[in-house]
Amino acid sequence: xxxNTANSTENGNYAESSHIPSGMNVYMETAFRQPSYSMTYEHxxxxxxxxxxxxxxxxxxxxGVCSTLEAGSFILIPPSMMHTSSYPxxxxxxxxxxxxxxxxxxxxGLTDLNGFNDFISTPGSIRFSPTYARAADxxxxxxxxxxxxxxxxxxxxxxxxxTTLLSLLFCHxxxxxxxxxxxxxxxxxxQKAVFYIGSNYxxxxxxxxxxxxxxxxxxxxxSKFHAVMGMTFKEYLNSIRIRTAAQMLSVxxxxxxxxxLNCGFSSSNYFKDRFKKQMGCSPREFRKRSTFGGTVxxxxxx
Numbered sequence: 001x002x003x004n005t006a007n008s009t010e011n012g013n014y015a016e017s018s019h020i021p022s023g024m025n026v027y028m029e030t031a032f033r034q035p036s037y038s039m040t041y042e043h044x045x046x047x048x049x050x051x052x053x054x055x056x057x058x059x060x061x062x063x064g065v066c067s068t069l070e071a072g073s074f075i076l077i078p079p080s081m082m083h084t085s086s087y088p089x090x091x092x093x094x095x096x097x098x099x100x101x102x103x104x105x106x107x108x109g110l111t112d113l114n115g116f117n118d119f120i121s122t123p124g125s126i127r128f129s130p131t132y133a134r135a136a137d138x139x140x141x142x143x144x145x146x147x148x149x150x151x152x153x154x155x156x157x158x159x160x161x162x163t164t165l166l167s168l169l170f171c172h173x174x175x176x177x178x179x180x181x182x183x184x185x186x187x188x189x190x191q192k193a194v195f196y197i198g199s200n201y202x203x204x205x206x207x208x209x210x211x212x213x214x215x216x217x218x219x220x221x222x223s224k225f226h227a228v229m230g231m232t233f234k235e236y237l238n239s240i241r242i243r244t245a246a247q248m249l250s251v252x253x254x255x256x257x258x259x260x261l262n263c264g265f266s267s268s269n270y271f272k273d274r275f276k277k278q279m280g281c282s283p284r285e286f287r288k289r290s291t292f293g294g295t296v297x298x299x300x301x302x
Contacts, residue, residue: 026158038086049077056093074126088198108163126173249287
């Protein structure tokens with residue numbers, strides 16, 4: 001959560017934050033983030049936070065692990081979990097945050113569903129097929145309208161909209177618990193490298209280019225990147241390119257070859273091989289499943 005207007009008391013390198021006004025169980029905000037925006041501290045709070053990235057690119061860190069997010073991604077952060085975010089890339093990012101108190105979940109009956117308690121207590125990136133993505137957008141719009149045109153029924157309606165959205169995420173979202181990569185700390189050099197990759201993945205960048213950008217010897221940078229991110233530079237770069245391509249396959253009519261080139265692959269055949277290895281199906285099959293509302297294949301990092 002990154003609201004700069006929030007009241008918070010810093011404690012060491014984190015802050016205990018509060019966004020939900022007194023007497024309310026749900027609060028919502030939407031904001032734009034400029035490229036290279038980054039929070040200066042980790043923080044936590046006593047309620048749930050549902051994060052939705054509408055456009056752009058985000059790196060989200062929760063309890064010492066990081067995930068890279070593209071447009072259309074959701075993350076549910078349980079109470080008391082340390083988290084922070086940053087926005088590499090070339091474009092402005094748009095995100096929505098929905099905060100809700102634990103009693104909203106406790107009174108919903110959702111905790112009686114098999115697997116729901118694990119779902120709501122373990123962070124993971126969540127994505128929808130286009131059909132359910134539209135339904136989620138509709139619910140977010142209804143939440144926003146209820147805040148704008150509040151009435152005596154708003155507390156009830158806001159809680160109902162939140163629990164409906166949670167039901168949609170639980171029942172129809174493609175959940176990737178493995179999308180978070182463990183890190184000891186987001187080392188400054190590696191954070192700069194991740195920002196550089198996020199901004200330039202569509203170009204023919206190399207390990208040497210990235211090492212030069214952060215001012216490290218290529219061999220040392222390669223070893224350090226692998227130690228911090230849990231994968232090689234090439235694996236990370238390809239993963240970002242493939243996940244971006246998956247988003248483009250879902251929301252555009254561009255040819256597979258054009259998408260491959262736009263995501264930084266010089267060979268469409270190599271792109272198809274990498275895509276199938278990471279996503280579990282060919283680009284055309286992925287597009288077919290997305291178009292007809294099937295469950296999107298896993299978005300885990302390799």
